[in-house]
Amino acid sequence: MPPTTSHNAPDSVPTRRELNKAATRQAITDSALGLLRIQGPGNFTVEDIADAAGISRRTFFNYFASTEAALAAVTFGFLDTALRQFRLRPAGEPILESARAALVELADPMTVAPMAELYSLGKTNPQLSRSELEAWDHCTEQIIDAARERFAPATDTGAAAVVGVDELYLRALAGSIISCGKAALDVWFARCGGDLSPESLAALRQLLIDSMTLLGSGFAGTASPSTPFPDRH
Amino acid sequence: MPPTTSHNAPDSVPTRRELNKAATRQAITDSALGLLRIQGPGNFTVEDIADAAGISRRTFFNYFASTEAALAAVTFGFLDTALRQFRLRPAGEPILESARAALVELADPMTVAPMAELYSLGKTNPQLSRSELEAWDHCTEQIIDAARERFAPATDTGAAAVVGVDELYLRALAGSIISCGKAALDVWFARCGGDLSPESLAALRQLLIDSMTLLGSGFAGTASPSTPFPDRH
DNA sequence: GTGCATCTTTGCACTGTGAGCAAGTTTCTG
DNA sequence: CAGAAACTTGCTCACAGTGCAAAGATGCAC
Numbered sequence: 001m002p003p004t005t006s007h008n009a010p011d012s013v014p015t016r017r018e019l020n021k022a023a024t025r026q027a028i029t030d031s032a033l034g035l036l037r038i039q040g041p042g043n044f045t046v047e048d049i050a051d052a053a054g055i056s057r058r059t060f061f062n063y064f065a066s067t068e069a070a071l072a073a074v075t076f077g078f079l080d081t082a083l084r085q086f087r088l089r090p091a092g093e094p095i096l097e098s099a100r101a102a103l104v105e106l107a108d109p110m111t112v113a114p115m116a117e118l119y120s121l122g123k124t125n126p127q128l129s130r131s132e133l134e135a136w137d138h139c140t141e142q143i144i145d146a147a148r149e150r151f152a153p154a155t156d157t158g159a160a161a162v163v164g165v166d167e168l169y170l171r172a173l174a175g176s177i178i179s180c181g182k183a184a185l186d187v188w189f190a191r192c193g194g195d196l197s198p199e200s201l202a203a204l205r206q207l208l209i210d211s212m213t214l215l216g217s218g219f220a221g222t223a224s225p226s227t228p229f230p231d232r233h
Numbered sequence: 234m235p236p237t238t239s240h241n242a243p244d245s246v247p248t249r250r251e252l253n254k255a256a257t258r259q260a261i262t263d264s265a266l267g268l269l270r271i272q273g274p275g276n277f278t279v280e281d282i283a284d285a286a287g288i289s290r291r292t293f294f295n296y297f298a299s300t301e302a303a304l305a306a307v308t309f310g311f312l313d314t315a316l317r318q319f320r321l322r323p324a325g326e327p328i329l330e331s332a333r334a335a336l337v338e339l340a341d342p343m344t345v346a347p348m349a350e351l352y353s354l355g356k357t358n359p360q361l362s363r364s365e366l367e368a369w370d371h372c373t374e375q376i377i378d379a380a381r382e383r384f385a386p387a388t389d390t391g392a393a394a395v396v397g398v399d400e401l402y403l404r405a406l407a408g409s410i411i412s413c414g415k416a417a418l419d420v421w422f423a424r425c426g427g428d429l430s431p432e433s434l435a436a437l438r439q440l441l442i443d444s445m446t447l448l449g450s451g452f453a454g455t456a457s458p459s460t461p462f463p464d465r466h
Numbered sequence: 467g468t469g470c471a472t473c474t475t476t477g478c479a480c481t482g483t484g485a486g487c488a489a490g491t492t493t494c495t496g
Numbered sequence: 497c498a499g500a501a502a503c504t505t506g507c508t509c510a511c512a513g514t515g516c517a518a519a520g521a522t523g524c525a526c
Binding site for chain 2: 510511512513514521522523
């Protein structure tokens with residue numbers, strides 16, 4: 001195998017083909033998002049996207065299986081960023097702490113903006129929501145993998161890794177982390193409606209931290225003991 | 234409101250029309266599941282289902298929007314059972330305890346069998362998985378509602394209920410509960426492959442309990458401190 | 467039971483999706 | 497430059513999903 005690549009090589013030799021593909025891919029998602037903005041969800045076809053992106057309908061399907069898949073790529077990007085952050089954390093750190101740190105990193109405008117837009121636009125469209133769910137689920141699986149690697153670091157055989165550490169622990173924890181992250185986003189959207197001002201993002205960050213704290217405390221103390229939610233400003 | 238009914242009245246006067254509709258609906262899901270068994274996922278069309286159910290293609294779409302939706306009805310039924318159990322729990326009880334109790338109730342053959350079958354058959358098919366995800370998400374929303382009612386019991390205005398108790402707490406908790414339940418199911422399938430024997434179901438019950446315990450403890454103590462998973466002799 | 471209102475099924479037509487295939491075009495490699 | 501490999505595109509086809517209007521079933525009142 002080529003030395004520098006893990007699964008694709010955008011680093012060392014961004015060959016022409018790869019650049020073209022990346023550009024096309026980008027053009028597609030951009031066009032899709034643009035149409036979503038202008039026409040609203042469900043009011044445009046694959047052909048419209050293809051035209052806007054300057055490619056044929058058939059080529060669109062070489063990249064994505066559906067309009068929703070094209071749009072979900074945005075969410076995937078968002079969650080991949082989160083995962084990258086997570087994997088960067090020191091291995092000794094408690095998982096919840098790593099998750100907290102990774103999530104907080106996300107609350108910056110560049111990362112959150114496309115996600116936020118898609119989220120609010122997709123609120124009304126069931127097709128879109130389904131793709132979003134899929135993206136989150138995919139992310140959960142990857143967190144499970146990442147967490148599993150922490151506990152079974154250098155297992156060459158891989159046999160032990162399959163059910164080595166308590167699989168229930170891994171899956172339950174990873175799922176809960178994602179759920180709490182999603183909960184924080186939901187509440188944020190409900191309160192701030194995708195506003196990207198610094199104060200709003202600070203609120204998001206706080207919500208993410210709070211949700212991880214709740215998880216870490218086992219949801220002790222019933223809801224809203226005294227502070228319904230922290231007063232910001 | 235009528236005394237015996239919650240949202241539709243199948244109890245008191247099961248009129249002919251309702252019976253017919255219910256029968257048709259059942260025939261559709263049965264046929265769909267049958268075809269899924271025989272032909273495998275993705276290898277049959279809506280027309281096939283309609284033929285098997287003795288109705289027209291058009292009528293199928295009067296009941297379900299897609300093959301997946303018809304199959305997801307099974308999962309919906311499963312999760313509705315869970316929700317019903319949850320709502321039956323005393324209001325004073327801690328939510329996690331209610332969830333644990335409700336989930337354990339599910340681990341009986343009649344309830345779990347169709348779900349288990351669909352789960353294993355759907356493992357390979359992305360379309361199906363998406364519908365399943367949707368069903369779980371729907372269930373999460375309903376748990377949130379149910380939990381919210383507990384904390385804001387007799388609010389006539391309903392205004393406070395919208396963001397009354399800490400919405401983050403509710404959503405994070407409900408999402409985590411569902412995630413943990415799903416994790417338990419995942420592990421169970423991985424270990425027992427949908428086996429419905431009493432021992433297997435006992436294992437499922439234990440996994441559900443364990444996952445709720447993990448959640449309640451805030452996932453304290455890293456994975457598999459000494460007991461990878463409790464030995465059930 | 468007759469008649470009427472209402473709900474349900476069905477056939478038909480039409481747009482859009484998604485994939486296979488084979489011929490073109492671009493990029494890579496020696 | 498020549499051949500291989502990858503990518504694009506147009507064509508075609510089966511199938512999904514929906515609107516519409518006619519036909520059938522059911523419920524209700526008289």
